[in-house]
Amino acid sequence: MKKIFVLDTNVLLHDPQAIFAFDDNEVIIPAVVLEEIDSKKRLADELGRNARTISRLLDKMRERGHLHEGIELPSGGLLKVELNHRSFMRVQEMFGEMSNDNRILAVALNYHLEQENETEKQSIVLVSKDVLVRIKADVLGLQAQDYLSDRVVVSSDFYSGYMTLYVHPAVIDEFYTYRFLTVNNMNLNIRLNPNEFVILRDEMGTSKSALLKVSQDGAKLEPLFLSNDPIWGITARNAQQRMALELLLNDDIPLVTLTGKAGTGKTLLALAAGLLKVEDEHKYKKLLIARPVVPMGKDIGYLPGEKEEKLRPWMQPIYDNLEYLFDTKKAGDIDKILMGMGSIQVEALTYIRGRSIPGQFIIIDEAQNLTKHEVKTIVSRVGEGSKIVLMGDPEQIDHPYLDSISNGLTHIVERFKNEGISGHMTLEKGERSKLAQLAADLL
Structure with missing residues (x-):
């Protein structure tokens, strides 16, 4: 039996190709979704890019007919933009304010009520990545689900x-x-x-x-070709850390992914390996360390100063680990060391997109906050003779439209696990402190 899928805005902003992911079923885009997409299309980030992409896709589909009447999809399904599907009084009575989310719910509910009078009933499914929208749909007696097509x-x-x-x-x-x-x-x-x-x-x-x-x-x-000798003062404390160092120090593996909870040593191991390869063995010309600028909790707004001063709060976890490796005694010593060396660059991820990066040891921290497209963009920048390490905790997602399964880090781990040029390790045991391990497990 065919179904009717009503798409929330966040589905299209997460994956503009979602309209093609429902086989031969009918896909409904409420008109309010177009308004929300229009409000995002001028953004310079991933949401803006996806908003512009789905806008172009819908414009191209418009060449084949009127969207409000329905256009046949390549899979045999039907795509339709719903302008104003009857009354939304019932949703307003239950949830009060007619927000955009409630208008989308109203479209799904009215389709559901229409189907009750049909001889051959079709299931109505609201697709949303917003948990509360799915909960509201359940309260209204609607079937709702997360968007799962992009999960690997x-x-x-x-x-x-x-x-x-x-x-x-x-x-x-x-x-x-x-x-x-x-x-x-x-x-x-x-x-x-x-x-x-x-x-x-x-x-x-x-x-x-x-x-x-x-x-x-x-x-x-x-x-294993490595002994368990210290590397920049760091020794593997468990089997998984030793395996991770094996991958990090193998020049024949240009792509390494590390996952694990906070305190398992991902950043410290990667930095120690990078320093060994760049400063001691001179295998690479530069050590480039970057992380996405995604706040945890309330954003602190605009910051004063030059680029380096603005980025310092976001990059501080990297500097903390570098201070440990260099065994600095005073505040500011690490800045002098890095300035004197010149071969270590700490950068926001925004500034490495679009570049070609040959002959460098590249570390991308907090990669779980990247989308599939962003990971593809970054890894495709890696030039000849470079090695890239992506690491993060898939259970700690700060991005509004990603989860532990749909994020870019998990995606690249699964896509590359069969390739000889890549290696992956999941670090499980916390080594920061007993308190940190308990916090990661219990909280």
């Missing part, structure tokens, strides 16, 4: 970058004898991804174990 994975299937396998002790002995294992000879019922880490444990219950990494072609299991 369900939350229970997040790729962690490593797995534990229980094998016969003879397999572990074979690895220590020959220093590698052939994947095809292990008769595994699961697929191993390139650069994925494997912890082998004895299925008999003894303490015998081994830590290995899948080769870039996915054919072999190899030993």
Whole structure:
């Protein structure tokens, strides 16, 4: 049975291609949605870009007929702009003020009431990324759902970058004898991804174990090439941190993604690896560190001063880690060090878009606040001889239209997990302090 999907504004601002994601069903865009999109189209950020994109798409669709009468979609469905679908008195009686959200609800409700009198009823589904709109729809007896078409994975299937396998002790002995294992000879019922880490444990219950990494072609299991020696004073404190350093220091892996809760060491490990590669080994010309300017909580508004002064509050977490690595004693010492070195650049993400960045070690912090398009834009800027590290906590999203599954960091992890040029690690154990670990777990 075909359905009628009524789209909220945030769906189109999140994914302008959403109008094509509902197969052969009918897609309704309330007129108030067009007004909201029009109010966003002059913004210079991702919302503005998406508003302009959906505006152009609808204008192109208009060439094929009148939007208010309905235009056939390539999938066989129908796209329609609803101008004023009857009365919204019932919604107003229940929720009072006729806000834009309530007008969208009214369109969905009136379609729902119309279908009750039809012989062949169609299900009415309101699609919104706003939780409260979906709750209001439920109160009105409407079916509502989140927009899920752009999700690359369900939350229970997040790729962690490593797995534990229980094998016969003879397999572990074979690895220590020959220093590698052939994947095809292990008769595994699961697929191993390139650069994925494997912890082998004895299925008999003894303490015998081994830590290995899948080769870039996915054919072999190899030993880690790094020892656990300190790197700029930093030593891996757990197995996941050691695996992360293995990826960060491997020059043959130009794309590394790190995820984990606050305090698991993502930023510190990436900075230590970057400093080693740039300052000690001179593998890269510059260490570029950037993060998106997305506030947590209430924005602090305009800040006085030059660009560096304006950005300092947003970049302070980076400076905190650099002060730890350089073991500075006084306030302001880190600025003098960075000015003297010249090979370390701390930048807002806004200023690296559009650039070509060759021969650099690039760290993108808080990447969970990036959209799929923004991640694509950034990674496609990476020039020859560069390495890029994207990291963040998918459970801490500050972007209004993203969640733990639809953000750019999760997207790139899933899209690149089968590629030999990339590696991923999920850091699980907090090492900042016992208090920080408890806060991450309990709060």
